[in-house]
Amino acid sequence: MNLKPVRTRFAPSPTGRMHIGNARSALYPFLLARRTGGTFILRIEDTDQKRYSPTAEAELIEGLGWLGIHHDEGPDIGGPFGPYRQSERRAIYHEYAWKLVDLGHAFPCFCTPARLEKVRQEQMKNKQNPRYDGTCRGLELGEARRRVDAGEKYVIRFRMPKEGSITATDLLRGEIVTDNSALDDSVLLKSDGLPTYHLAAMLDDHLMEITHVIRGSEWLPSMPLHVHIIRAFGWDEPEFVHLSVFLKPSGKGKLSKRDTDQAMKDGYSIFLGDMQDLGYTPEGVLNWIALMGWGVPEDDLLTLDDMIARFDIHHLTPSPAAINFAKLDHFNGAHIRSFRTEDLAARLKPYFLRENLAVDDATLLKIVPLIRERLVTLDDCLPFAAWFFRETVEPKPEELVAKGLTASQSADAARKSLEVLAGLPEITPQTAEPPMRALVERLSLSPNQVFGILRVAVTGQTVSPPLFESMEIVGKEKVLERVTRAIVMLEKM
RNA sequence: GCCCCCAUCGUCUAGUGGACCAGGACGCAGCCCUUUCAAGGCUAAAACUGGAGUUCGAAUCUCCAUGGGGGCACCA
Numbered sequence: 197m198n199l200k201p202v203r204t205r206f207a208p209s210p211t212g213r214m215h216i217g218n219a220r221s222a223l224y225p226f227l228l229a230r231r232t233g234g235t236f237i238l239r240i241e242d243t244d245q246k247r248y249s250p251t252a253e254a255e256l257i258e259g260l261g262w263l264g265i266h267h268d269e270g271p272d273i274g275g276p277f278g279p280y281r282q283s284e285r286r287a288i289y290h291e292y293a294w295k296l297v298d299l300g301h302a303f304p305c306f307c308t309p310a311r312l313e314k315v316r317q318e319q320m321k322n323k324q325n326p327r328y329d330g331t332c333r334g335l336e337l338g339e340a341r342r343r344v345d346a347g348e349k350y351v352i353r354f355r356m357p358k359e360g361s362i363t364a365t366d367l368l369r370g371e372i373v374t375d376n377s378a379l380d381d382s383v384l385l386k387s388d389g390l391p392t393y394h395l396a397a398m399l400d401d402h403l404m405e406i407t408h409v410i411r412g413s414e415w416l417p418s419m420p421l422h423v424h425i426i427r428a429f430g431w432d433e434p435e436f437v438h439l440s441v442f443l444k445p446s447g448k449g450k451l452s453k454r455d456t457d458q459a460m461k462d463g464y465s466i467f468l469g470d471m472q473d474l475g476y477t478p479e480g481v482l483n484w485i486a487l488m489g490w491g492v493p494e495d496d497l498l499t500l501d502d503m504i505a506r507f508d509i510h511h512l513t514p515s516p517a518a519i520n521f522a523k524l525d526h527f528n529g530a531h532i533r534s535f536r537t538e539d540l541a542a543r544l545k546p547y548f549l550r551e552n553l554a555v556d557d558a559t560l561l562k563i564v565p566l567i568r569e570r571l572v573t574l575d576d577c578l579p580f581a582a583w584f585f586r587e588t589v590e591p592k593p594e595e596l597v598a599k600g601l602t603a604s605q606s607a608d609a610a611r612k613s614l615e616v617l618a619g620l621p622e623i624t625p626q627t628a629e630p631p632m633r634a635l636v637e638r639l640s641l642s643p644n645q646v647f648g649i650l651r652v653a654v655t656g657q658t659v660s661p662p663l664f665e666s667m668e669i670v671g672k673e674k675v676l677e678r679v680t681r682a683i684v685m686l687e688k689m
Numbered sequence: 690g691c692c693c694c695c696a697u698c699g700u701c702u703a704g705u706g707g708a709c710c711a712g713g714a715c716g717c718a719g720c721c722c723u724u725u726c727a728a729g730g731c732u733a734a735a736a737c738u739g740g741a742g743u744u745c746g747a748a749u750c751u752c753c754a755u756g757g758g759g760g761c762a763c764c765a
Contacts, residue, residue, distance in 0.1 A: 207765095208765090209765050211764085211765075241765065243764090243765080244764055244765065246764080247764065247765080305763095309762095309763065312762090313762095316762090323690050323691085324690085324691085325690080325691050325692080326691095326761065326762090327761080349763095351763055353763095366694090372693075374692080374693080375692090378691080378692055378693090378761095379692095380761080382762090383762080383763050385763085386763040387763055388763075390763090392762090392763070392764080393764075393765050394765095396765095397765090412759095413694070413695090413758085413759065413760095414759060414760070414765085415759095415760095415765090416693065416694060416759070416760080417692070417693050417694085417759070417760040417761075418760075418761095420693095440694090440695080440758085441758070441759070443757090443758075447699090447700075447757085448757080449757085449758080450758075450759090484701095487701065487702080487714085488701060488702095489701085489702095490702090491701085491702050491703060491704090492702085492703095496701090496702090496713080496714055496715095497714095511703095513695095513701095513702075514695060515694090515696065515757095516694095516695070516696095516758055516759090517700085518701080519700090519701095520699095520700050520701065520715070522700080522715060522716055523700075523701065523714085523715050523716080525715090526714085526715055526716085527715090529727095529728090533728075567727090568728090569727060569728040569729085570726065570728075571727090572727095579726095580726080580727095629724095632724095633724095636724095642724085644724055644725080645724090646724080647724035647725080648724070648725070650724090651724075651725060652725095655725095657725090658725065658726090659725055659726045659727090660725065661725095661726085661727095662724080662725085662726095663724060663725080664724090
C-alpha cells in the first residue's frame with residue numbers, strides 16, 4: 197500500500213439526521229488519512245437552501261466526535277484551506293464558473309425552469325432521454341453577458357462535448373468509459389448564485405488539495421461529468437473511491453422510512469443520535485460499520501487504532517451490503533466485555549441516573565464485574581442491576597415458589613436458608629456458598645430450587661447476577677430482611 | 690425508457706488461474722460448563738446465480754442471460 201500522506205475529506209450536506217451511511221463515509225477517509233499520516237477534512241456542503249437543516253451540522257459534528265473520528269480541518273476548527281462551509285465560498289464558485297465560460301467549457305443559460313420542465317415532459321412522452329435541449333448553448337457570449345448585466349436570471353451550464361467518450365477511474369472498479377453523448381449540459385451554477393454539487397465539490401476538492409475522494413456510490417454515474425469539469429480547468433483528477441450502499445436487512449433494496457421505523461420498534465436504529473440512547477458504544481458501532489464493505493482478514497474485533505493500522509483501500513468491496521443488527525449486538529457486547537471496570541462503570545452510570553437511581557460509585561464498581569459479560573447494550577445494566585440501588589425489592593409471590601415444590605415447602609427451604617445465612621459473620625461467596633450447598637444436599641433439593649428462591653427473595657427477579665456475589669454487595673442485614681419477608685409472603689400463599 | 694455499477698453460506702466477508710471436496714465471523718442447531726441469565730469451549734448444517742467460451746486446469750479471465758443496486762433536477 198502506498199503510504200504517501202493523503203488528504204481526504206468527509207463532505208456531508210446538512211439536510212437530515214446522521215446515520216450509519218454517513219458515519220462510514222467519514223470513517224474510511226479518516227482511516228486512510230491516519231494510516232498514511234495525512235489529513236482528514238470536514239467540509240459542509242450546504243448549497244441547497246431549501247433542504248438545509250440548522251441542527252444537522254451540529255449533529256454531524258457531535259456524531260463524529262462520539263465515534264472518535266476527529267477532523268484536522270473544518271468549519272468548527274478552521275484550517276489553511278477555509279472556509280469549510282460551502283455557503284461561505286460563493287465568490288469562489290462564481291469566479292470559477294465564469295472562468296469555465298471564458299474557457300469555452302460552459303455557457304450562461306436563460307431558460308426558465310417552467311419551460312425546461314415542459315421539454316422534459318415532452319421528451320419522456322416520446323421515450324427520449326430527458327436532457328437539456330441546447331437552446332442557450334449557441335448563444336453569442338457578448339449577448340449573453342449583456343443579458344446577465346441587465347439583471348436577467350441565469351444559470352451556468354457545462355458545455356458537454358457532443359462526440360467522443362471519457363474514461364474515469366474508480367479505485368475499486370477500474371476504468372469506466374462513458375460516451376459523451378450520454379452526458380448532459382449540467383447546471384454548474386444555479387440562478388441563486390450558489391453552485392450545484394458538481395461544481396462545488398470538484399472545485400473544493402481541488403482547492404483543498406484532496407488526493408482521495410471517497411464518497412457514496414450514488415455519485416458513480418456522475419463521475420464522468422466530474423472528470424470533465426476537472427479536466428476543463430486543466431487540473432488532474434484525484435483518486436476516486438465509490439463506496440457501496442447499505443441495504444435493508446433483507447438485502448432487498450435500500451432502507452426506507454418504514455424500515456427505520458421498524459428497526460426502532462425492535463430496539464435498533466441507524467441514526468447515531470438514537471444509538472447512544474439505545475446503549476450502543478462508539479466502539480461497537482464503529483466495528484460494525486467498518487466491516488460492512490471492508491474485508492479484514494482474521495480477527496474482526498477492532499478498535500479505531502486497529503482499524504488505522506490495518507486499513508487498506510484495496511480491501512474495500514464494491515458490492516452493496518445488507519445491514520445486520522444481530523452483528524451490531526455482537527460487536528457491542530464484545531467491546532463492552534473488553535472495557536476496564538472503571539471505564540465500563542463510568543459508561544454505565546448515565547443509564548442508571550437516567551432512571552433516577554441513587555448510584556454510588558463504590559457499589560457500581562463492585563457490580564460491574566458481575567454484569568459485564570451479560571451486557572449486549574449498556575442499558576442492559578438496568579434489568580440486571582437497577583435493583584441494587586433500590587431500598588426495597590418487590591418479588592412476585594408465585595416466583596418465590598421453587599420449581600417442583602409447593603409454597604409451604606419453599607417457605608421451609610427459605611427458613612432453613614435463613615438460619616444458615618443468619619449464622620454467618622458476613623455473607624460472601626466464600627463464607628456462604630459451602631454451607632448453603634451443604635444445606636441443599638441435606639434437604640435433598642437441587643441448587644436450582646433453593647438458590648432460585650433466594651434469588652427472587654433478594655433481587656426481586658428471576659434473572660440476576662450471580663447470587664452470592666450479589667448478596668455480598670447488598671449486605672447481610674438486607675439479605676436477612678428480604679429473605680424473612682419472602683418467608684412471610686410464602687406462608688400467606 | 691435510457692445509462693452505470695454489482696453478484697461466494699440466511700448475513701458480513703476471505704479468495705486476484707492450480708495450495709479450495711472454498712476459509713473466517715454473525716446468526717442458527719447440538720453438546721460441555723453452570724444456582725438464573727450470560728460469557729466461554731467444542732461440534733454440526735450452510736455458498737461460488739445460470740449458460741456459453743478461453744485454458745491442460747476457472748469461484749478467479751471473456752461474453753450473454755438473470756437477479757440486485759444506483760443514476761438520468763437550478764438536490765446533494
